[in-house]
Amino acid sequence: MADGSLPSDAAPAAAPATAPPFVREAHGARLRRWAWTAAGMLMVALGIIGAMLPVMPTTIFLILALACFSRASPRLEHWLLHHPRFGHPLRQWREHRAVSRRGKAMAALGMAIGFVAMCLGHPPWWVIVLVGAMEIAVLIYLLRRPNGPATLPAPAGAESAPATPPKAP
Numbered sequence: 274m275a276d277g278s279l280p281s282d283a284a285p286a287a288a289p290a291t292a293p294p295f296v297r298e299a300h301g302a303r304l305r306r307w308a309w310t311a312a313g314m315l316m317v318a319l320g321i322i323g324a325m326l327p328v329m330p331t332t333i334f335l336i337l338a339l340a341c342f343s344r345a346s347p348r349l350e351h352w353l354l355h356h357p358r359f360g361h362p363l364r365q366w367r368e369h370r371a372v373s374r375r376g377k378a379m380a381a382l383g384m385a386i387g388f389v390a391m392c393l394g395h396p397p398w399w400v401i402v403l404v405g406a407m408e409i410a411v412l413i414y415l416l417r418r419p420n421g422p423a424t425l426p427a428p429a430g431a432e433s434a435p436a437t438p439p440k441a442p
Contacts, residue, residue, distance in 0.1 A: 306345045313341030335359050336366055371421035384408045
């Protein structure tokens with residue numbers, strides 16, 4: 274015993290039992306769901322900040338939040354898709370990959386204001402070139418997106434009106 278060996282009547286400690294595979298998978302799925310939800314909440318927070326600051330985008334963060342919530346929480350995904358202010362543009366993006374003309378104009382204006390504000394801070398020339406190139410690439414992508422459907426779908430249960438008014442005789 275003085276040499277660190279176990280007494281002859283003591284059994285070695287049993288190795289810790291590992292969890293069955295389905296328990297490990299459930300834990301992993303729960304952890305992934307939690308991570309996606311946390312990332313979605315961070316994107317919503319950044320989107321809210323962007324709604325208040327003209328130099329920071331809103332919609333892209335909410336689109337990213339929607340992507341996160343679609344992997345983690347149907348309840349939060351539904352909340353975002355049916356939000357009174359942000360739901361329509363998010364549904365337009367999801368269904369048609371479309372951005373409204375107003376959304377495009379606001380994005381371009383925000384990017385221009387941000388670029389001018391950055392230039393007023395006298396950054397190095399390579400920062401101006403890099404940011405300018407990225408903003409031009411984003412604007413080209415954004416302006417090439419469709420504007421969305423011409424008409425909004427009628428609410429469920431509402432009678433549909435004719436697409437064009439009848440001509441007078």
